[in-house]
Amino acid sequence: MHIESITLKNFRNYVQAFIQPCEGVTVLAGANAQGKTNVLEAIHLCCTGRSHRTPRDREMIRSGQDECYVKVAGVRNDGNHEVEVAISQLGRRRIKVNGAQVGRSGEMLGHITGVLFSPEDLRMIKDGPAERRRFIDMELSQLRPRYYYSLQRYNRALKQRNALLKDISVGAQAEDSLDPWDSALAFTGSEIMHLRKWFIDKLLTFASVINTDVSGGTERLELTYEPSAKLLSVPEETRNAYLEELVERRTSDIMRQTTGSGVHRDDMGVFINGDDARFFASQGQVRTCALSLKLSEIELMRQDSGEAPVLMLDDVMSELDPERRRQLVKRLSGVQTIITCTDRDDLAGADIGRLFSVKNAVLTPEQE
Ligand SMILES: Nc1ncnc2c1ncn2[C@@H]1O[C@H](COP(=O)(O)OP(=O)(O)O)[C@@H](O)[C@H]1O
Ligand SMILES: [Mg+2]
Known part of the structure; x- marks a missing residue:
C-alpha cells in the first residue's frame, strides 16, 4: 500500500x-x-x-x-x-x-x-517486558483488529478488578464480586495469548533469516512467547486454566491489591546464539536485532495482507x-x-x- x-x-x-x-x-x-x-x-x-x-x-x-x-x-x-x-x-x-x-x-x-522504527525500539530488547508487549500490541492490532478489541476489554476488566481488590478483604462472600471480572479476564486473556503465540512464531520465521543476513551470518536469533498464565493447545482450555489460576490466586491478589498473573505480565524472550539478549546482548547485537524485528514486521504484514x-x-x-x-x-x-x-x-x-x-x-x- x-x-x-x-x-x-x-x-x-x-x-x-x-x-x-x-x-x-x-x-x-x-x-x-x-x-x-x-x-x-x-x-x-x-x-x-x-x-x-x-x-x-x-x-x-x-x-x-x-x-x-x-x-x-x-x-x-x-x-x-x-x-x-x-x-x-x-x-x-x-x-x-x-x-x-x-x-x-x-x-x-x-x-x-504502517511500521514505525524509532530510537526507542533500539531499547526494546533490553528494556522491561512492557516495551516488548507494546511492540507486539502495535503490530498485532493492525494485523488482527479483534486483538485490539480483546486488549481493550482486557485492560478495562483489569482496571475494574484491581480497583475492587483495593476495596475488599479476604472472605468468601466478598470474593464472589470478583467473578465477572475473572471471567472477562480469562476470556479475553486466552484470546490474546493465542494471538501473541501465533504472532511471535510467525515473526520468528522471518526474523531468524533476516537477522542472520543482517549480522553477516554470525548471529542466530530466536524469539519465544513467555506467557504469564499457562498456554494450552486450544483457547477454550487456556481460558479454563486461566480462570482457575485467577481464582486460586485471589487471596494473594487481595493481599497485594493487584492482579498478579495474566497477559499484562507477558514477555517475549529474545535469544541470540542461545544467550538471553535481554541481559547479555552487546549494543551492536541489540541494533541488529531491533532492525531485523522491524524488517520482519514488514514481511509478515506483506505476507498476511498481500501488500507491504x-x-x-x-x-x-x-x-x-x-x-x-x-x-x-x-x-x-x-x-x-x-x-x-x-x-x-x-x-x-x-x-x-x-x-x-x-x-x-x-x-x-x-x-x-
Ligand atoms: N500539543 C502541542 N501543542 C503545541 N506544540 C506542541 C504540542 N506537542 C508538542 N509540541 C511541540 O512540537 C515540537 C516537537 O515536535 P517533534 O515532531 O517531536 O520534533 P522533531 O522535529 O524533533 O521530531 C516541540 O516544539 C513541541 O513543543
Ligand atoms: Mg523527532
Missing part, C-alpha cells in the same frame, strides 16, 4: 499541513523540535489507533485549541482507503473510515498500515552504523518509506524521491 496524502489541523505544533509523500523514499529533514516526529505520530495514530508517544489523546491537540484532526489517504490493491481522526479536549474521538463515521476506534485498523505497510524511520539512520544502514536501505525497494533526520548525510545510499524541510511546523518541498 502507499499513502497519498496526510492532512493535519491543530495537531501538536501544526496549525495546518498537507503532505504528499512519494511512493518511494520521502525525507523530512530539519533541526530538533520542529515537528518531524509529529507527522509520523499522526500517521501512526491512523494505523494503530494510538499515538506511539502518549496514552493521553489530548496531548496531541495543539496548545490552546479545542480539537485536533488528522486525515491519511492511501491506496491499497483493492482501492482507496481514508482514515480521519478528530480528538476533542473532552477526550472524545470522532473517526471516519472512507468518509463514513464509525463507532469504535478498532474499525479504523487495517486500512492504513508504509515504513516510518524516525531518526534511526544516525543510530545505525554504515553496514546496518546499508542492510536497511537494500530492503526498502517496494516499500513506501518516510524518513526523518536532522542530518541529510545520514541518508547516504537511500534513493530519495521527495524531500521536505521542516521548520517550526512548516513543511517546505525542496529540490533533492
Whole structure:
C-alpha cells in the first residue's frame, strides 16, 4: 500500500499541513523540535489507533485549541482507503473510515498500515517486558483488529478488578464480586495469548533469516512467547486454566491489591546464539536485532495482507552504523518509506524521491 496524502489541523505544533509523500523514499529533514516526529505520530495514530508517544489523546491537540484532526489517504490493491481522526479536549474521538463515521476506534485498523522504527525500539530488547508487549500490541492490532478489541476489554476488566481488590478483604462472600471480572479476564486473556503465540512464531520465521543476513551470518536469533498464565493447545482450555489460576490466586491478589498473573505480565524472550539478549546482548547485537524485528514486521504484514505497510524511520539512520544502514536501505525497494533526520548525510545510499524541510511546523518541498 502507499499513502497519498496526510492532512493535519491543530495537531501538536501544526496549525495546518498537507503532505504528499512519494511512493518511494520521502525525507523530512530539519533541526530538533520542529515537528518531524509529529507527522509520523499522526500517521501512526491512523494505523494503530494510538499515538506511539502518549496514552493521553489530548496531548496531541495543539496548545490552546479545542480539537485536533488528522486525515491519511492511501491506496491499497483493492482501492482507496481514508482514515480521519478528530480528538476533542473532552477526550472524545470522532473517526471516519472512507468518509463514513464509525463507532469504535478498532474499525479504523487495517486500512492504513504502517511500521514505525524509532530510537526507542533500539531499547526494546533490553528494556522491561512492557516495551516488548507494546511492540507486539502495535503490530498485532493492525494485523488482527479483534486483538485490539480483546486488549481493550482486557485492560478495562483489569482496571475494574484491581480497583475492587483495593476495596475488599479476604472472605468468601466478598470474593464472589470478583467473578465477572475473572471471567472477562480469562476470556479475553486466552484470546490474546493465542494471538501473541501465533504472532511471535510467525515473526520468528522471518526474523531468524533476516537477522542472520543482517549480522553477516554470525548471529542466530530466536524469539519465544513467555506467557504469564499457562498456554494450552486450544483457547477454550487456556481460558479454563486461566480462570482457575485467577481464582486460586485471589487471596494473594487481595493481599497485594493487584492482579498478579495474566497477559499484562507477558514477555517475549529474545535469544541470540542461545544467550538471553535481554541481559547479555552487546549494543551492536541489540541494533541488529531491533532492525531485523522491524524488517520482519514488514514481511509478515506483506505476507498476511498481500501488500507491504508504509515504513516510518524516525531518526534511526544516525543510530545505525554504515553496514546496518546499508542492510536497511537494500530492503526498502517496494516499500513506501518516510524518513526523518536532522542530518541529510545520514541518508547516504537511500534513493530519495521527495524531500521536505521542516521548520517550526512548516513543511517546505525542496529540490533533492
Ligand atoms: N500539543 C502541542 N501543542 C503545541 N506544540 C506542541 C504540542 N506537542 C508538542 N509540541 C511541540 O512540537 C515540537 C516537537 O515536535 P517533534 O515532531 O517531536 O520534533 P522533531 O522535529 O524533533 O521530531 C516541540 O516544539 C513541541 O513543543
Ligand atoms: Mg523527532
